[in-house]
Amino acid sequence: MSNSKVSLPVIRRLPRYFRYITELKASGKTRVSSSQLAIFMGSTPSQVRQDFNCFGGFGQQGIGYSVDLLYDEIEHLLFPNNHIDAVLIGAGSLGATIANFVLTETEGVNLKAIFDNNPNIIGKNMSNIKIFDVNTLVNYCKENKPDLIIICIPKSGAEELAPIIVETGVKGLWNFSHYDFSVYDKSLIVENVHLRDSLMALSYRINHVEEE
Amino acid sequence: MSNSKVSLPVIRRLPRYFRYITELKASGKTRVSSSQLAIFMGSTPSQVRQDFNCFGGFGQQGIGYSVDLLYDEIEHLLFPNNHIDAVLIGAGSLGATIANFVLTETEGVNLKAIFDNNPNIIGKNMSNIKIFDVNTLVNYCKENKPDLIIICIPKSGAEELAPIIVETGVKGLWNFSHYDFSVYDKSLIVENVHLRDSLMALSYRINHVEEE
Numbered sequence: 022m023s024n025s026k027v028s029l030p031v032i033r034r035l036p037r038y039f040r041y042i043t044e045l046k047a048s049g050k051t052r053v054s055s056s057q058l059a060i061f062m063g064s065t066p067s068q069v070r071q072d073f074n075c076f077g078g079f080g081q082q083g084i085g086y087s088v089d090l091l092y093d094e095i096e097h098l099l100f101p102n103n104h105i106d107a108v109l110i111g112a113g114s115l116g117a118t119i120a121n122f123v124l125t126e127t128e129g130v131n132l133k134a135i136f137d138n139n140p141n142i143i144g145k146n147m148s149n150i151k152i153f154d155v156n157t158l159v160n161y162c163k164e165n166k167p168d169l170i171i172i173c174i175p176k177s178g179a180e181e182l183a184p185i186i187v188e189t190g191v192k193g194l195w196n197f198s199h200y201d202f203s204v205y206d207k208s209l210i211v212e213n214v215h216l217r218d219s220l221m222a223l224s225y226r227i228n229h230v231e232e233e
Numbered sequence: 234m235s236n237s238k239v240s241l242p243v244i245r246r247l248p249r250y251f252r253y254i255t256e257l258k259a260s261g262k263t264r265v266s267s268s269q270l271a272i273f274m275g276s277t278p279s280q281v282r283q284d285f286n287c288f289g290g291f292g293q294q295g296i297g298y299s300v301d302l303l304y305d306e307i308e309h310l311l312f313p314n315n316h317i318d319a320v321l322i323g324a325g326s327l328g329a330t331i332a333n334f335v336l337t338e339t340e341g342v343n344l345k346a347i348f349d350n351n352p353n354i355i356g357k358n359m360s361n362i363k364i365f366d367v368n369t370l371v372n373y374c375k376e377n378k379p380d381l382i383i384i385c386i387p388k389s390g391a392e393e394l395a396p397i398i399v400e401t402g403v404k405g406l407w408n409f410s411h412y413d414f415s416v417y418d419k420s421l422i423v424e425n426v427h428l429r430d431s432l433m434a435l436s437y438r439i440n441h442v443e444e445e
Contacts, residue, residue: 032437036430040411099433101440114337118330125326127429129436168439193439195432199252210442212435214428217339218248220407221311223424224341225244227380227405228313230422 027075034072037062039095045088052085104129107195108161110182111173112137112152115197119173120148133167138178155182162189169193176200239287246284249274251307257300264297316341318377319407322367322394323385324349324359327409331385332360345379350390367394374401381405388412 041061045053055066055073062069073079076098079091109120112135123132135147136155143154153161162170170191172179179200186194187206194202194211202211253273257265267278267285274281285291288310291303321332324347335344347359348367355366365373374382382403384391391412398406399418406414406423414423 027441033430033434035437036427036433039433040430098441099437105436105439114333118334118337121326121333122330122428123432125330127432130432169435192442193435195435210435210438212431212438214431215248216334216426218245218252219424219426220335220339220342221248221251222245223381223405223407223422224317225247225311226422226424227317229239229310230404 031072031075034062035095035099038072038091039099042088042091042095046092050088053088053091054085058086100129104131105168106131106133106165107169107171108132108134108136108158108167109150109171109173110136110155110158111178112139112142112147113173116173117147119171119197120150123171124148124150132171133165134161136161155185159185159188162191167191169195171195172198172200172202174198180205243284243287246274247307247311250284250303251311254300254303254307258304262300265300265303266297270298312341316343317380318343318345319381319383320344320346320348320370320373320379321362321383321385322348322370323390324351324354324364325385328385329359331383331409332362335383336360336362344383345377346373348373367397371397371400374403379403381407384408384410384412384414386410392417 038058041058042053055069058069059066070078073086076094079086079094107123107130109116109123109132116135116137120132120135123130132148132150135150135152136158137143137152138155142152145152168191170186170189170193172182172186172194174182176199179196179198179202183200183202183205186202187209192208192210194209196202196211196213197216199215201213202209250270253270254265267281270281271278282290285298288306291298291306319335319342321328321335321344328347328349332344332347335342344360344362347362347364348370349355349364350367354364357364380403382398382401382405384394384398384406386394388411391408391410391414395412395414395417398414399421404420404422406421408414408423408425409428411427413425414421
């Protein structure tokens with residue numbers, strides 16, 4: 022069922038489908054049509070069917086999709102091993118913010134270790150997770166094989182760290198820095214989150230409201 | 234110079250331009266070509282010129298753009314009043330996470346007040362910002378006219394709150410809930426941030442790496 026050639030926009034829509042289907046399941050609905058899904062997604066029934074066809078179609082269209090089947094299939098696509106292990110680099114304020122988010126707001130993601138280069142905090146805890154010396158990152162990853170690394174350091178530090186990240190063998194990066202890791206190594210799988218950019222775009226839009 | 238009909242994708246690229254130009258300025262560069270900007274943006278020189286033409290062009294192309302002029306113009310587009318005032322709704326763990334982010338990682342955004350409906354925390358502080366009763370939100374906003382509201386409550390609460398949000402008269406929402414406010418009122422200016430979706434998309438990609 023897993024198709025490695027699914028396009029990024031389709032992959033990025035999967036969590037939104039999953040959210041909606043989770044709600045439908047919780048409300049006791051058993052079937053949902055591509056039209057209903059399209060309204061939620063702000064797309065078209067044909068787009069929904071095209072998206073689902075990337076993953077084998079998820080069952081018959083004529084009578085609507087089974088909510089339980091959709092839930093199970095998409096959950097399995099998103100978390101095939103039930104959970105993923107993560108480590109975080111950068112125990113500063115952004116790192117604390119994101120560690121807190123992962124620990125309190127995500128299921129299926131286990132934050133196992135935090136790394137930093139500041140000798141004053143190495144060995145201490147942040148959100149009850151131990152802070153290790155970033156020099157031990159490669160060994161840690163080779164031994165514990167986390168699924169992803171969360172990057173919470175400034176751009177310059179991220180750029181310096183890129184060869185070390187590659188050496189860890191970890192393929193997935195949740196990147197809050199402004200360094201573009203794919204420039205360094207195209208085989209890295211990177212999701213960039215630029216919270217500040219989102220806030221700046223909002224500021225622009227607030228300040229340039231179209232007069233109606 | 235402000236053009237109210239600039240498309241959302243162009244607006245969303247502005248902060249990235251601004252980041253790069255900030256770096257160029259810090260490194261002492263005085264001119265930059267559309268080709269250099271295109272490399273950073275992963276686009277084309279023609280796309281860069283098209284984007285800039287939405288805002289009046291930012292000066293001559295033949296000899297490159299002036300870094301100082303680009304910086305000033307784009308900063309003024311993003312923050313025409315130098316700063317924006319924000320309030321946050323939801324003093325739970327996500328709210329604490331985002332309040333911490335705004336206080337430590339953003340410039341130009343002042344977090345002025347936090348609102349919640351939990352009587353046990355109303356009147357207390359979070360990150361040194363006072364927590365008010367959400368029932369006082371409308372009055373607070375009419376009096377203090379914040380530029381944006383940061384939504385850090387679950388979807389059901391956000392849906393319930395939508396009429397109150399509209400009543401505040403605040404147009405800009407930085408929305409971390411999964412409720413789609415534009416369904417309630419199309420005139421609201423909403424930037425949605427779905428951190429969990431980003432993490433799920435990454436989980437999918439890690440687990441379905443294309444074999445090369």
